[in-house]
Amino acid sequence: xxxxxxxxxxxxxxxxxxxxxxxxxxxxxxxxxxxxxxxxxxxxxxxxxxxxxxxxxxxxxxxxxxxxxxxxxxxxxxxxxxxxxxxxxxxxxxxxxxxxxxxxxxxxxxxxxxxxxxxxxxxxxxxxxxxxxxxxxxxxxxxxxxxxxxxxxxxxxxxxxxxxxxxxxxxxxxxxxxxxxxxxxxxxxxxxxxxxxxxxxxxxxxxxxxxxxxxxxxxxxxxxxxxxxxxxxxxxxxxxxxxxxxxxxxxxxxxxxxxxxxxxxxxxxxxx
Amino acid sequence: xxxxxxxxxxxxxxxxxxxxxxxxxxxxxxxxxxxxxxxxxxxxxxxxxxxxxxxxxxxxxxxxxxxxxxxxxxxxxxxxxxxxxxxxxxxxxxxxxxxxxxxxxxxxxxxxxxxxxxxxxxxxxxxxxxxxxxxxxxxxxxxxxxxxxxxxxxxxxxxxxxxxxxxxxxx
Numbered sequence: 001x002x003x004x005x006x007x008x009x010x011x012x013x014x015x016x017x018x019x020x021x022x023x024x025x026x027x028x029x030x031x032x033x034x035x036x037x038x039x040x041x042x043x044x045x046x047x048x049x050x051x052x053x054x055x056x057x058x059x060x061x062x063x064x065x066x067x068x069x070x071x072x073x074x075x076x077x078x079x080x081x082x083x084x085x086x087x088x089x090x091x092x093x094x095x096x097x098x099x100x101x102x103x104x105x106x107x108x109x110x111x112x113x114x115x116x117x118x119x120x121x122x123x124x125x126x127x128x129x130x131x132x133x134x135x136x137x138x139x140x141x142x143x144x145x146x147x148x149x150x151x152x153x154x155x156x157x158x159x160x161x162x163x164x165x166x167x168x169x170x171x172x173x174x175x176x177x178x179x180x181x182x183x184x185x186x187x188x189x190x191x192x193x194x195x196x197x198x199x200x201x202x203x204x205x206x207x208x209x210x211x212x213x214x215x216x217x218x219x220x221x222x223x224x225x226x227x228x229x230x231x232x233x234x235x236x237x238x239x240x241x242x243x244x245x246x247x248x249x250x251x252x253x254x255x256x257x258x259x260x261x262x263x264x265x266x267x268x269x270x271x272x
Numbered sequence: 273x274x275x276x277x278x279x280x281x282x283x284x285x286x287x288x289x290x291x292x293x294x295x296x297x298x299x300x301x302x303x304x305x306x307x308x309x310x311x312x313x314x315x316x317x318x319x320x321x322x323x324x325x326x327x328x329x330x331x332x333x334x335x336x337x338x339x340x341x342x343x344x345x346x347x348x349x350x351x352x353x354x355x356x357x358x359x360x361x362x363x364x365x366x367x368x369x370x371x372x373x374x375x376x377x378x379x380x381x382x383x384x385x386x387x388x389x390x391x392x393x394x395x396x397x398x399x400x401x402x403x404x405x406x407x408x409x410x411x412x413x414x415x416x417x418x419x420x421x422x423x424x425x426x427x428x429x430x431x432x433x434x435x436x437x438x439x440x441x442x443x
Contacts, residue, residue: 012321013354016321017325020326020328020329020350021351023329023346024332024343024350025343027343027346028342028344028346028403030342047338054292114304114339114341115405116341161405161406
């Protein structure tokens with residue numbers, strides 16, 4: 001017993017180091033998969049409110065740019081509204097129902113320079129934001145909500161090594177997955193395009209609607225460069241995001257009105 | 273008492289500077305300076321080992337809360353705090369340098385201070401960026417990030433310590 005105490009006394013610096021380091025690494029390993037990150041994530045109120053204060057000030061610097069974007073989006077919406085007034089060929093009650101809802105929010109903190117980036121917004125569960133909802137900007141997809149507090153929520157940005165987005169080529173309906181490999185925050189990669197499909201530069205990519213997180217057909221980006229596989233298995237393409245993550249300010253949380261029902265279905269399917 | 277006061281002040285100041293300004297600093301997604309570790313570097317020499325480690329843990333943990341990355345900065349900063357006594361011994365060449373009570377530019381002199389800070393910044397950033405990318409297939413990219421970020425952090429640390437030195441002289 002005495003020897004043990006002596007041993008602990010002598011090596012307490014090293015033992016404490018090992019203990020703290022193991023603690024830190026276990027926190028890290030728990031956050032290393034999207035599912036687990038999302039379960040363990042808590043949006044911290046202190047951090048969020050400091051960022052909120054900061055964005056109050058920094059917002060003024062980008063007002064002109066943000067106004068232009070919102071104006072552009074308004075114009076598009078007005079255009080769609082005008083089309084909506086046309087008489088429908090066959091009134092269908094199902095199609096008239098609203099499937100998704102958009103909760104407007106403001107970005108209070110956002111990074112693009114790290115390997116794993118997160119977006120903090122000023123809407124929380126009080127405003128109806130919940131985990132696994134999508135986050136879009138006026139230009140396209142931005143991220144997925146992984147944590148909510150009362151007034152704030154954290155989203156995993158598309159600029160994250162665990163974020164994989166199911167996309168569809170608008171031209172030929174080919175489905176593929178989009179990843180971000182770090183580095184340039186304007187560019188992502190699609191690596192699983194079948195060899196018979198050869199995308200062209202400038203092709204548009206939209207969300208596939210397969211994940212329920214994003215409704216179908218939301219803009220993701222355009223093809224910048226096509227890299228055909230030499231061995232003839234899978235082609236890949238470099239994609240330019242339509243969202244400028246560096247200037248993200250006004251965003252919308254995508255709320256699927258039938259989320260509970262879809263979750264129930266998924267449960268039934270997995271129980272079988 | 274004044275130790276506690278100055279170190280707390282430095283802690284709050286560096287944290288705010290890191291979170292509000294430096295974390296928004298971006299250069300091709302490659303340069304991420306982390307100056308908040310200067311707090312650990314400048315803790316008095318007489319600090320007990322366990323307190324050094326615990327402060328390293330708390331500093332890293334708070335940074336993680338702000339950066340939304342659980343454990344990343346905690347692991348790197350605890351490691352750096354652990355290495356501090358050894359690096360100090362290597363950099364100054366003696367076990368307990370008699371002239372130094374507070375590590376800093378004024379008491380250690382430019383050469384000691386530079387090698388001491390640079391070694392610890394390299395250790396911290398290496399652990400941080402390797403854990404962040406968590407794969408070896410982007411090793412070149414990770415190494416480039418480490419080198420550029422170390423350079424940026426070191427330059428800022430030297431600027432800061434120059435500023436702290438001026439203030440010490442006036443006092």
